[in-house]
Amino acid sequence: MENYPRFELSDPLGREPLEFFAKHGFLHFNNFISRETVSDIRAEIRVIEDRCVERQVEKINGVPIKYGTDVDGRKIIQRFPFSSQQSPLLSEFIQDPRFQSLFPLLGDDAENPRVGHNEKDGLVINHYINTELSKFIRMGWHTDCLRDVFYGKKIMPMLNVGIHLTDAKPGQGGLRILPGTHKQTIFGVLFKKPYFLDHRPDKNEVGLQTRAGDLTVHDGRLWHRVAQSTVMGEQSRRQVMYVPIISGAYAIKNEKSPTLIYQHFQNMVR
Template identity: 55%
Template sequence: MIKLECPNFTLGNKLTQEQLDFFDKNGVIIFRNFITRDTVETLLTEINTLQKTWLDEGREKVNGTPLKFGKDENGQKIIQRFCFSSLHNTVLHEFLKDPRFKALPAMVAPFEGRIGEDEKDGLVINQYIKTPDSTFSQMGWHTDSPRDIFLGQRIMPMLNVGIHLDDCPAENGGLRVLTGTHKQGILKLLFAKKYFIDNNEDAQEVGFDIQAGDLTVHDGRLWHRVQQSPYTGLKSRRRVMYIPIITGKMIPKNEQSKTPFYHHFGHKAKF
């Protein structure tokens, strides 16, 4: 694993040319200290509240997308992958109005980008934890682009914006990417690796030292995965919120939306 050598970028209301050039070259960028530790704790409180509500309701899907369930280090049932979270929580919804998010669509110019709060899977919250009954401790190599094909569309530029809620040095697992692969041809985008099945390390993969409050952005066409933690229990826990920035035709979802067929294959898999 190679650690990404990234300047200590901060995100303001407008991206600098240095930041745009870095992202264009690598397909990924880190903005340090996007939110404070107090804000991190506020978001975690709201996530726990939303989790309790959905577990009490027995909810299994949101807008057609299945939730992913598992158990924590105490054997308690948890939601390990939320979706459309900000549509069901006022604090999370208001958080997405931070004006700094409006700077990010410049990365997909000349296309017009927008925050997909009610598109794709909306605001996704991933709770990775390694326990005997966890269903979500890692994620195999993939890009985010084939979903466009499954929906009958051509592949359009998109961004996945991650707000990290736990400290996660590279040695504890976490995000891995193959920098520059966002510029690959269609054949490599679709066939360079076995989607979600391949968890193997790549000699060229890049890892990150992440701190709670950092924000990452990666191009949806970039090959990436989530490395499993070498630890178990609380020390392995990694919570991240992801919101997509989308281009192209708007396809909002609602409670009448059908489950995309690819979820029938993958949402019960134990990773």
């Protein structure tokens, strides 16, 4: 399935992407944003990152910031939650009405579908770099709906939408998914693999070969991981933003929101 179909995002979504998502639990859209917009976003990320480093911000809305070191020794943020709350440009970006065309993927019964810019972890920027000093080079198998379990809530329909800011080249690692696992039972959601500890390739996994400006979306119940790059240094750099599309009751987070137990161990993930 490495030659899975890529689509162009339209409103409404066409029959083919809807059927593909229902069966496999993920979609890949080409050229969601231009290369120029990608450059503007990456420049903005650098600005808000430097500001947080200078202010020694540890958490945003209870969610820890994951710091690391770049190839030049500069301190960087490698996992940046609620980043849109730090930037008018990013805040405006996630209000793009095209995101609403993805709402039908939640299902016909989804209540209050919305972009969760101030729920879950908000707009998260992941910055992977494979060096000896990096704190974020891979991520083990997991699903995104585990957060609902930690909140003591019923697992609700959720989408994780990725906006890719760098090209994913062969050998550079990147997103690996297990198609169809969004249909598993609750037992499969919780116990199919050891969460975050298991980095082993799966014979059924599919690697998404994205380019800067592409958009991907996967069901929150889908098992996925981020593979480590086989190259080192600058060539291994990957940046991607993720924002949740969610439904159900609102659960807005703020500066008084508690840090969940599993978030205390986030910095152990490398």
